[in-house]
Amino acid sequence: MTLPSVKSIFYIGVSLVGLLFAQSALASVPEPWQMGLQAPAGSIAEKANSLHNLLLIIITAISLFVLALLVYVSIRFRAKANPVPSKTSHNTIIEILWTVVPVLILVVIAVPSFRLLYYLDQTKDTEMVVKVTGNQWYWNYEYPDEQIGFDSYMIDEEDISGDQIRLLSVDNEMIVPAGTRIKLLVAGNDVMHSFFVPSLAVQIYSVAGRINEAWIDVPEEPKVYYGQCNQICGVNHAYMPIVIRSLPRDEYDAWVENAREEFAL
Numbered sequence: 557m558t559l560p561s562v563k564s565i566f567y568i569g570v571s572l573v574g575l576l577f578a579q580s581a582l583a584s585v586p587e588p589w590q591m592g593l594q595a596p597a598g599s600i601a602e603k604a605n606s607l608h609n610l611l612l613i614i615i616t617a618i619s620l621f622v623l624a625l626l627v628y629v630s631i632r633f634r635a636k637a638n639p640v641p642s643k644t645s646h647n648t649i650i651e652i653l654w655t656v657v658p659v660l661i662l663v664v665i666a667v668p669s670f671r672l673l674y675y676l677d678q679t680k681d682t683e684m685v686v687k688v689t690g691n692q693w694y695w696n697y698e699y700p701d702e703q704i705g706f707d708s709y710m711i712d713e714e715d716i717s718g719d720q721i722r723l724l725s726v727d728n729e730m731i732v733p734a735g736t737r738i739k740l741l742v743a744g745n746d747v748m749h750s751f752f753v754p755s756l757a758v759q760i761y762s763v764a765g766r767i768n769e770a771w772i773d774v775p776e777e778p779k780v781y782y783g784q785c786n787q788i789c790g791v792n793h794a795y796m797p798i799v800i801r802s803l804p805r806d807e808y809d810a811w812v813e814n815a816r817e818e819f820a821l
């Protein structure tokens with residue numbers, strides 16, 4: 557069987573599992589008993605997802621191979637079947653093989669891995685900027701070009717209403733236009749935090765005194781993306797979620813107009 561067909565069978569399997577655990581089309585949010593990663597959104601997340609799928613095939617094959625070898629030697633060379641053990645200490649061919657083959661496997665992994673790293677490292681062709689600042693224990697979002705800035709706090713459990721999600725919904729969401737490439741400038745105000753939105757495959761540290769740069773590709777379809785702080789930052793670390801809501805351009809423009817008054821810098 558050739559590799560592509562193994563791969564396609566694997567992807568069909570993954571898609572079937574995906575269907576079983578289908579997520580809400582309107583939000584990227586962790587699901588109870590979720591299998592695998594959240595559905596990827598945007599070009600970075602799609603590339604990260606396919607790298608993950610490739611690695612899954614490779615590590616599964618390696619694990620099964622090692623298991624098969626262990627089972628084989630445990631049976632073939634057990635004391636009963638092999639009372640006089642071999643005193644072999646060297647075997648040049650095997651030593652070359654177990655050096656060269658892992659090197660080749662690492663090269664196969666390194667190529668797409670570096671390609672992805674360089675892809676997400678270059679913040680170019682972005683259409684707008686949002687500055688994100690981590691605080692104990694909330695996020696602050698600033699839109700420098702629009703002169704908007706506001707804090708974003710988690711909604712307490714007792715105040716949850718409607719379709720809000722416990723531990724994930726916030727009072728002021730980061731609103732962005734759908735189908736836009738956005739530059740994130742991530743800074744910190746106190747201890748280290750980490751801005752992490754799994755479905756967009758963005759995770760970047762928020763550190764006081766420096767600005768880290770990242771970018772996200774927000775897909776065309778309006779959606780809500782949920783994330784959380786991903787760096788232990790104190791007693792309320794678990795209570796500073798991230799919500800990015802993408803809106804159609806006209807709704808976004810209306811929001812900006814309103815926010816210019818409500819959240820003027």
Ligand SMILES: [Cu+2]
Nearest residue numbers: 785787789793
């Ligand atoms: Cu934290």
